Amino acid sequence: MKYKINTLITRDFSGLTAATGNLYEAVAIISKRARQVALHMKEDLDNKLADFISDDIEDLQDEEKAAKQEQAEITRLYEKLPKPTTIATEEFLEGKLMYRYADSEDTKA
Numbered sequence: 001m002k003y004k005i006n007t008l009i010t011r012d013f014s015g016l017t018a019a020t021g022n023l024y025e026a027v028a029i030i031s032k033r034a035r036q037v038a039l040h041m042k043e044d045l046d047n048k049l050a051d052f053i054s055d056d057i058e059d060l061q062d063e064e065k066a067a068k069q070e071q072a073e074i075t076r077l078y079e080k081l082p083k084p085t086t087i088a089t090e091e092f093l094e095g096k097l098m099y100r101y102a103d104s105e106d107t108k109a
Contacts (some may be wrong), residue, residue: 011080015093033088045078
């Protein structure tokens with residue numbers, strides 16, 4: 001069985017609450033962005049794997065094996081990418097996310 005290396009990162013609460021003043025607001029903003037990143041990553045992966053779907057039943061076995069190996073390589077590449085929550089958290093801490101509250105027209109950076 002293959003084990004993943006621990007990628008857990010300890011975060012300072014003051015860094016997360018600096019922009020919003022509230023940890024729960026920061027987590028809500030990060031989680032919404034993480035969902036966007038995950039959706040984009042899934043669409044990208046689906047587009048790359050769609051090239052391998054074939055309607056030809058008479059494909060040669062060698063071509064199928066090569067296609068499956070390429071699919072596996074693409075999948076492994078995506079497994080090695082940082083998780084959407086990690087990407088979203090880094091974007092938030094670097095001030096790259098734009099957000100606004102539903103009650104007001106003020107845009108926060």
